[in-house]
Amino acid sequence: MSILDWIYLAIVSIGAVLAVVRMVKGPDVTNRVVGLDVFTTITVALFVFFAMIFDRYIYIDVALVYGLLAFIGVLVIARFIERGF
Amino acid sequence: MSYYLGSFLLIAIGLYTVIIKKNLIKIVIGLNFIASGVNLLIVSIGYVKNGTAPIFSKIGINPSAMVDPIPQALTLTAIVIDASELALAVAFVVLLYRHYGTLDIKKIRSLKW
Amino acid sequence: MIRKIVYSIFLATIVLSLVMFFAAFPFGQNKMSVGEYYLNHGVAQTGASNIVTSVVVDYRGFDTLGEVSVLFGAAAGVAILFFVLGENRRKRREQVAPNFIVRVGSRIIFPFILLFGTYIFIHGHLTPGGGFQGGAIIASGFLLLYLAYPGTTVNRSRLSMVEGLAGITFIVLGLYGLLMPESSFLYNFLPKGELNALLSSGILPIIYIAIGFKVAAEFAGIIDDMMCEVICRGGEK
Amino acid sequence: MIYISWILIVLMLVLSILSIQLKNLIAAVVAMGAVSLIISLLFLMLQAPDVAMAEASIGAALTMIIYIIGIRETERSEK
Numbered sequence: 001m002s003i004l005d006w007i008y009l010a011i012v013s014i015g016a017v018l019a020v021v022r023m024v025k026g027p028d029v030t031n032r033v034v035g036l037d038v039f040t041t042i043t044v045a046l047f048v049f050f051a052m053i054f055d056r057y058i059y060i061d062v063a064l065v066y067g068l069l070a071f072i073g074v075l076v077i078a079r080f081i082e083r084g085f
Numbered sequence: 086m087s088y089y090l091g092s093f094l095l096i097a098i099g100l101y102t103v104i105i106k107k108n109l110i111k112i113v114i115g116l117n118f119i120a121s122g123v124n125l126l127i128v129s130i131g132y133v134k135n136g137t138a139p140i141f142s143k144i145g146i147n148p149s150a151m152v153d154p155i156p157q158a159l160t161l162t163a164i165v166i167d168a169s170e171l172a173l174a175v176a177f178v179v180l181l182y183r184h185y186g187t188l189d190i191k192k193i194r195s196l197k198w
Numbered sequence: 199m200i201r202k203i204v205y206s207i208f209l210a211t212i213v214l215s216l217v218m219f220f221a222a223f224p225f226g227q228n229k230m231s232v233g234e235y236y237l238n239h240g241v242a243q244t245g246a247s248n249i250v251t252s253v254v255v256d257y258r259g260f261d262t263l264g265e266v267s268v269l270f271g272a273a274a275g276v277a278i279l280f281f282v283l284g285e286n287r288r289k290r291r292e293q294v295a296p297n298f299i300v301r302v303g304s305r306i307i308f309p310f311i312l313l314f315g316t317y318i319f320i321h322g323h324l325t326p327g328g329g330f331q332g333g334a335i336i337a338s339g340f341l342l343l344y345l346a347y348p349g350t351t352v353n354r355s356r357l358s359m360v361e362g363l364a365g366i367t368f369i370v371l372g373l374y375g376l377l378m379p380e381s382s383f384l385y386n387f388l389p390k391g392e393l394n395a396l397l398s399s400g401i402l403p404i405i406y407i408a409i410g411f412k413v414a415a416e417f418a419g420i421i422d423d424m425m426c427e428v429i430c431r432g433g434e435k
Numbered sequence: 436m437i438y439i440s441w442i443l444i445v446l447m448l449v450l451s452i453l454s455i456q457l458k459n460l461i462a463a464v465v466a467m468g469a470v471s472l473i474i475s476l477l478f479l480m481l482q483a484p485d486v487a488m489a490e491a492s493i494g495a496a497l498t499m500i501i502y503i504i505g506i507r508e509t510e511r512s513e514k
Contacts, residue, residue, distance in 0.1 A: 009439060020446050036468055043472055050479055056140075058325045061488065062326065062475070062487050065318075076496065076503055082294050113502075132481050132482065138326070140326065141393065152482045155236070155253060160486050164486065165489060168417075171501055176276045421497075425504065
């Protein structure tokens with residue numbers, strides 16, 4: 001791993017930790033749901049990063065799964081909070 | 086090493102939830118944590134240092150530098166089974182709530198202890 | 199209070215015994231010999247480049263059949279609990295219709311989710327993924343449809359037909375292996391092909407496609423039971 | 436790589452303790468979804484992409500909807 005990778009990893013880790021801090025602190029459910037959404041987006045970046053540094057590009061499929069499906073979980077809770085289904 | 090410790094503690098947290106908590110949905114969440122911890126433990130047993138995934142999609146990859154495929158194959162099906170039996174457990178919880186009108190296991194008469 | 203202390207001691211004992219037990223298995227050292235054998239001979243014997251797939255479908259294919267049956271049992275259990283034992287007299291709550299963005303966006307993204315799930319289980323022997331994962335992805339796509347258009351219902355008879363056909367495919371392919379000279383259940387009788395080609399490794403892709411359809415149908419049935427319980431069928435009873 | 440695994444495991448344990456301590460059950464389910472996400476990352480770091488994909492496809496939406504329907508039919512918070 002080069003120095004650029006370490007910088008990238010540090011920035012992404014700080015983002016993940018901040019999202020978790022919001023999920024721990026958040027006074028309401030909606031704050032926690034937004035924290036989960038941010039955390040999911042950051043995690044997709046981490047999946048692609050791991051595929052790069054392990055030098056196996058077929059790992060990107062896992063990131064595709066989360067990128068395609070993660071919003072459904074947030075949509076479920078959002079629809080429930082607004083009395084959707 | 087960190088994986089072992091994390092999965093032990095996750096199993097302990099799940100057991101604590103199942104034993105101490107009174108709410109039925111919380112108990113189901115605890116069961117889910119135990120299942121996740123056991124899956125993580127089994128996969129981390131098969132890990133080999135500096136190994137790679139057991140997929141021969143690249144030219145010139147060496148079988149001796151791969152992780153063990155059997156724990157992965159075991160947990161792969163276990164995760165799907167966990168999700169389906171979670172649905173069954175939630176169905177039981179819903180029926181218990183309709184019958185007794187509460188989620189507190191202290192108030193459900195036949196489960197008192 | 200005393201209860202919490204007693205159970206904390208109990209949990210500490212369990213964790214301590216786990217730590218002592220797993221001190222015999224150092225992290226990241228050597229593999230088991232069975233895994234070593236599968237890694238060395240798996241490509242020549244099954245022709246699949248993903249060894250996890252060849253373990254799940256070929257070497258331990260009978261276990262997978264049992265596991266799919268467990269999945270069927272769980273789905274049937276959810277249906278029985280909700281429709282036979284449950285009393286459908288809950289009143290309808292007032293609902294808010296989904297907004298424009300959700301409806302149009304889900305209509306656009308739904309075919310892509312189906313396409314991606316199909317890709318995952320067709321390429322199960324080449325890339326990570328397979329029938330279980332692809333089936334779950336397709337069921338998530340149906341879940342999106344339920345969320346965006348309340349009142350959607352899937353055709354249950356068609357769903358059970360897909361599920362039954364997939365199960366029959368699995369069992370017939372397995373039984374056909376018994377007619378081969380090396381008679382064994384799930385014997386790989388089709389040609390292996392070359393490594394990393396889509397049409398390779400015999401019956402493995404066919405079985406994984408069957409598993410994908412079966413898992414997708416079962417999870418869609420579970421979601422249909424849970425989402426639709428009152429809205430779709432409660433009035434009929 | 437060892438540092439990032441320690442960070443992720445600590446985050447996972449914090450979120451699981453949060454999930455069992457929260458009184459609001461929907462917030463508990465949200466925290467559980469985050470735990471499932473981190474476990475999927477750990478599976479990928481253990482070089483198991485198949486298992487990571489199974490955990491991702493199950494944990495992203497399906498477990499969430501099952502719990503939410505269970506909560507919808509019963510009570511929203513633990514007393």
